[in-house]
Amino acid sequence: MSEGHRIIGRNLRKIDAIDKVTGRTRYADDVVLPRMLYCKLLRSPVAHANIKRIDLSGALAQEGVVAAISGETMPTAYGILPVSEDEHALCIDKVRFIGDPVAAVAAETEHAAELALDAIELELEPLETIGSVEKAINTPEPRIHPGNRRGNIHKLVSLEFGDIEQAFAEADHVEEGLFHYGGNTHLAMEQHAAVADWSPDGRLTLWSSTQTPHYVHRVLAKVLDLPAAQVRVIATPNGGGFGGKTDPFNHELAVCKLAMLTGRPVKICLTREEVFYCHRGRHATLIQARTAVKRDGTITGMHFRTLLDGGAYGSYGVASTFYTGALQTVTYEVPHYRFDGGRLFTNKPPCGPKRGHGTPQPRFALEIQLDRIAAALRIDPADLRLQQIQPANSLTSNYLRIGSIGLAKCIKTVVEASGWRERYGKLERGRGLGLACSSYLSGAGLPIYWNEMPHSAATVKLDRGGGVTVFCGSTDVGQGSDSVLAFVVAEELGIDPYQIRVVTADTDLTPVDLGSYSSRVTVMTGHATRQAAAAARERVRSGVAEKLAVSGEQITFADGKVRVAEKGIELAFAEAVAIAEARHGTIVTSGSYKPPETAGKFKGAGVGPSPAYSYSAGIVEVEVDEQTGFVTPIKVWMAHDIGQAINRSAVIGQVEGSVYMGLGEALMEEMVYREKRNLVHKIPSMLEYKSLTSLEMCEVETFLIEDPDPNGPYGAKEVGQGPLLPMPPAIANAVYDAVGVRVDMVPVTPSRVMAALDAAARGKAPRHGPERMPQVSWPEPTRVTPPWAGGDGHAQRPGSGKQAS
Amino acid sequence: MLVDKITVNLKINGLATELRVPPQKTLLEALREEAGLTGTKHGCELGECGACTVLINGSPQLSCLVLAAACDGAEVLTIEGLANGPELHPLQSAFAELGAAQCGYCTPGVLLAAAALLVRNPSPTRDEIRQALSGNLCRCTGYLQIWNAVERAAEQLRTR
Known part of the structure; x- marks a missing residue:
């Protein structure tokens, strides 16, 4: 339990848990109306x-x-x-x-x-059907969307922060590689x-x-x-839900x-x-990544190119495209950074946001590339990361505002717990350890449609019988957001959270919350609810103070009681509410939240900003069977910088669930279409779309790193998505540690492991992955001077910088 | 083509129940649509996910793969019958307390599969729990809090 809090930070049963274990929760298909x-x-x-x-x-x-x-x-x-x-x-x-x-x-x-x-x-x-990004680039007609400007290219973006050519020229070592991240689905x-x-x-x-x-x-x-x-x-x-x-x-x-x-x-x-x-799931993405470093491993620049197979409609795809380039800069310092991203229309179910939205794909490439750099420069992969972590309270080169960052502590924690120093690179052949890190948003800084209104709002109503109801537009998708509302109100009013009624996600009754996506709910509804509850408490306080002729500061709220210790007075919460209601009339208060203004002012700056960033570091131990290529995860150590846990067991559940889903993406989950049979989905069933069962899932040791963020309610940050991200690269890095080959593709299937082992046996590069990047006419990048070079967040005027390469 | 309904007699959660169902209806559909017991869930209706698990004569079965008509005379236990009146089954308390239910959609099926396990094996090992629940997909928890909850419930049942 955290300092000074009664409810926040404890292990508490979720407020809807009893309904869920008794079959009482009413999901949409349980709704039955007469004459239906x-x-x-x-x-x-x-x-x-x-x-x-x-x-x-x-x-x-x-x-x-x-x-x-x-x-x-x-x-x-x-x-x-x-x-x-x-x-x-x-x-x-x-x-x-x-x-x-x-x-x-x-x-x-x-x-x-x-x-x-x-x-x-x-x-x-x-x-004619368009079944791949390459075909979409090279087949402008027939257009899947006749109104689309550029044939079957949905979106092309290009951004440059600093001088990428200079960064590569100054480097002692450059890693360059191609990666493919398979498309996969939520499978709620x-x-x-x-x-x-x-x-x-x-x-x-x-x-x-x-x-x-x-x-x-x-x-x-x-x-x-x-x-x-x-x-x-x-x-x-x-x-x-998971974004689906x-x-x-x-x-x-x-x-x-x-x-x-x-x-x-x-x-x-x-x-x-x-x-x-x-669908609306993970975009299959081809990634070309180049990272330039000094001899000591210090990153001087990064250049990422991504091509996203968007499927048949736009969905969130423009945002997804930007997200494949947005968060490379928030974990380690990247002084010069360039990103080119493209999304293509294909005749497949539309892709959209899935847990991690657009960021697991580049993260996979980035964390493997760091592993390769560490090997090339003979630096421990943990140390390579630790020596260049983005500072707290800073602006990244692409103008993302970092608050708290517990990443170093996350890395040190899993390194210690897994015995990394003693075991990495030293296990018997066929066993390996892999490390990877990540970061994710605690809510998007901008709404989906442009407006200046709050992103989240809540109202709190006190009843003279002591009943408390909180109304909020947020939607519980299993992550426990209803419980967050109750715990925040309980904390502020000093009452039992299980006495609080929560009314959510009803546009007639509840003030707007933009929705359960981008890991925004705890931070944004948390602020709004805290504000509403605190206002209600102050209303009660002033009513009681006046009635009892004491000063407001003498009144405390705890354990369902309102006390004036100096006078030995103790009121039941209901009595206090009744006094305040007599004084003020019925007590209904509201709170609302809007994220801070974004620092970037250039076109494209809208994707990436967040009030706060969570951080994760994960290590996985695997066993690789060289006869079959089968990769078995043995154990995962995951440390997550949550800022401040609202409910510890729920946070651990989110970490474990993210690890599980990340392992599924890493090892087996993939949307597959029959290219030669009219792009019919090969496996639209839960049997054939493989996901981890209780038998494949491994033990996970979770560590919560609590480095409170100034922008989080009580310092809280997100947990629902971030801890997924380290898993795919950690698995690939562990396979390398186990058998010395690289699989630069997700999922890391047995046949891909075998292909890499075969390549190694035949004296070729010990790797399996994509071999080439289709040619794309990238637009002239929007050039932005980074903050460290005196930039103000605006794009440079066209023609003022260097010409495009 | 729409065909006439047939009569099926079941003992559902201890209560003798006569249902009138179209002959092609599965037990899952009969429970949800005819008996109004919507606690039993469905994730695929093809026997792939385990969400619709109920106990038929004490044995965990996928209710989406069983015709209601084939269950005539059987005893069926659904999530609505797992608690003893107002008193939760120790599995239910453990799942609620330990966070084993996130979205809760797989939970009824998992609970019934676990309940059957604890009847035939009051002291299951972690691996036995994993084996018993391997037919029940859960996309939220990563299974770990579920395993912990089954272990805690087993311990509570043993020390009763």
Whole structure:
């Protein structure tokens, strides 16, 4: 338990835990309304085609079918980012991947709806499919999005901080390499589900398993052409999200439209196969990385190029692209830095944000590259990192403002716990240790749509019976955000957290929180809730002070009591509230939070800033079977700089869950499409899309490093995403320590390990990974003078710097 | 084609229950849609994830792979019947206290698989726990807090 806090920092049961262990939690598919219809979507069986004709009459003639719709009923385009509103609720002119929805049916039973899909006549005119980033670059036509400016190139960005050529010229050693990070998906246990209810007075209500009810609210109003005030979105507790439920989805719009047309509630629950088509997961990314160092290992510059396979729609992709270049600078000092990133449209399910959003891919390359540099310069990989950690309270060369940084302590802790000094490089062949570090945002500094309003807000209501309710738009996706609200309010009011009622994620009842993404909730709702609760406490304090004729400072709040120690007075919390209510009227207070202004002023500076950055260092021990290429994780030591834990057991659960998901990405999880068979998804099932079971998961020893951040509530920072990032490079580095070969690809599959071992045996470079980077005409970079060189955060005027190489 | 419903008699959580279900309905669907017991979850409906695990005559089964009609006369235990009235099963308390339920969606299935394990083996080793739960996917916890909770519950059951 942390100094001076009663609740913050303890191990506490989550406030919704009893509901979860008794089956009482009501997820979206558990919502049942009278007269409810069931919806099914007809999805494209072809990866890229023009729609020639859709005839719904066969479906409408089926028994039990009440309504059927196609794309023209919802012609308004939408998308999560205002810069890429390229989706329609149901496809209108063309289909862009296998699984793209073209029609929706509502029927009396799910079975009847399913049967009706077979009776829809869909005539498609197939187009050439684009299945890879290379093909997308080299095949400008046919365009997947006819309105796109540059053929099938969705986005190209280029940024340069300092003088990258000079940095490489001054270096004693340069590491250059190509890496590929496979695409993978969230695989939340809960399939997406939604229920819409339309009332003839013009009110629409949607219950949905979404991480972002506020953004869904905006899109429903826009596409359905309803006043936002007439639309209510309730995010049900998510059965896992990991970023997979942060876009507004076709099925959400379809059930709303069908409810409006039929006047009856309409439900949909996607099949697992459909969840694979919704995707929005990790972008498969090709990375070209160059790192320049001095003889002692000091980094002088870095140049990263990334090519992201975006799939068929924009989604969060522009942000994802920037994120593949944003956070390379926040762990170690990088004085000169250049980043070029490109996202391509392909005829695959759209990619988007998954745990770590765009940052695990470059982190994989960076941490392997540091391992190679350490080997080349004969420096211990831990020391190489420790000697150049970004200072606390500093600005990085790309204008990210670092507050607290517990990375050095994280590294030292796992080095000590794992016996690194005695064992690294010294284990028997086939056993290895690998180290990697990372950092992640505690919430994005800017909202998804430009506005100056708070990112998070909360209200607290005190009842004269002593009841306390906190209202907040945040969405519990399993990470425990509802509990964070209760613990913060309990801390501020000195009451039992289990007496607090939490009302969340309901656009009619709760003030806006932007959503459960970018690890923003603890920091942002934490601040807003703390402010609201403190205001409520002060209201009680002044009421009691006046009534008892004491000074406010003499009053303390703890253990469900309000005390004036000097006078020996002790009131139950409820009594104190009643006194204050008599004085002030009913007590309802609010708080809101907006992140600090970003330091970067150049175009592209919006992605990367955060109120605070978490840090992680992980070491994994593996066993590598040289006969099969099988990599078995034996144990993980993970230290995470959380700033200040709000609830220790929940934080440890997030660390362990991140390690688990990182191991899955490192070893087996991958979205695979049949390139020669029309880009059909090879494995859209939980059986064949491999993830770690209870048998493959290894023991994890977690260490929480608490270096409070000035921008965090009580000093707290994020934990939900950061600890995933070290795992893929740590595994690859451990494989190298075990058998001396590099696998520069994720997942590190047995066949890839064997390929690297074979290469080594044949006297070739002991490595397996991508061999070439497609040619791209990168734009002239936006050049920014780094802060250490006197920059003010603005881009240099074009032509004032050097010419592009 | 829509077909007539049939009658299935089950003992669900100790209560004799007569359900009218379409013959193609699985036990999972019958429990959730006909009996109103939505505590049993589904993640795939193909027998891949374990979320729908219930106990049929004491044995953990995937309710998405069993037709309701095939269960006529069986005793079925779902998450709603795991607690003894208002008193939580030690597994439920341990899961709640130790953070073994994050999003909670796999939790009912995991709890029932674990409950069956502790009946047949009151002192399971860590590896036996991992083996018994290997058919239940969890995407949140990394399984560690689940293993810890099963160990704690086993200890509590033994010392009762």
